[in-house]
Amino acid sequence: MSKIPKLRFKEFSGAWEEKKIGNILKIGSGKDYKHLKNGDIPVYGTGGYMLSVDKYLYDGESVCIGRKGTIDKPVYLTGRFWTVDTLFYTHSFNQVIPKFVFSLFQKINWKEYNEASGVPSLSKSTIETIKITLPSKQEQEKIASFLSSVDTRIEQLTKKKTLLEQYKKGVMQKVFSQEIRFKDDDGSEFPEWEEKTIADCITESKIKGV
Numbered sequence: 001m002s003k004i005p006k007l008r009f010k011e012f013s014g015a016w017e018e019k020k021i022g023n024i025l026k027i028g029s030g031k032d033y034k035h036l037k038n039g040d041i042p043v044y045g046t047g048g049y050m051l052s053v054d055k056y057l058y059d060g061e062s063v064c065i066g067r068k069g070t071i072d073k074p075v076y077l078t079g080r081f082w083t084v085d086t087l088f089y090t091h092s093f094n095q096v097i098p099k100f101v102f103s104l105f106q107k108i109n110w111k112e113y114n115e116a117s118g119v120p121s122l123s124k125s126t127i128e129t130i131k132i133t134l135p136s137k138q139e140q141e142k143i144a145s146f147l148s149s150v151d152t153r154i155e156q157l158t159k160k161k162t163l164l165e166q167y168k169k170g171v172m173q174k175v176f177s178q179e180i181r182f183k184d185d186d187g188s189e190f191p192e193w194e195e196k197t198i199a200d201c202i203t204e205s206k207i208k209g210v
Helices: 098-107 124-129 137-176
Strands: 016-020 026-028 038-045 048-053 062-066 075-077 080-083 087-091 131-134
Touching: 026 124, 062 098, 075 098, 080 087, 098 137
Parallel strands: 038 080
Antiparallel strands: 016 131, 026 087, 038 048, 062 075, 062 087
């Protein structure tokens, strides 16, 4: 079945094709790392980076999704890495861009495909049957590039927010310790601070009817 999205870049007009995930990529299983030595290859689980070892399980672009535990937080990885057995990785992409797959995986409601009543779980066979729609590789590249630039901007703003929060915290400490004092609009000094109890600062009011 073909579909045409409502919002797209104007230079593209072809329909998007519906495919099963199993037809556009292969899913690899993570493995135990405890037999490996310390190194510079990152090991990832569903909670993110764990440690570094001396061998890699895969080298290249990949989109990882939890097999057990956190199953709804896809992660894009590139380069050499190792994943533990609770985290699937993808490879052998067929007519699809890994960064675009990452965007698709973020749209899927993975909890809808949970196969366990306790700890959330997914299987390869279930993931492979999920249907998605794909545009041409050229349109995928355009979309992936656009979304990557948005992600970069979000990261920059997040870092800026963190730095501003740290700055505010530092200024507040200096203000309330009176290391920093402000002046009135006319340049004059404000009166010295007075020490009082909280009770001294509360005005008791009577509520009608009480």
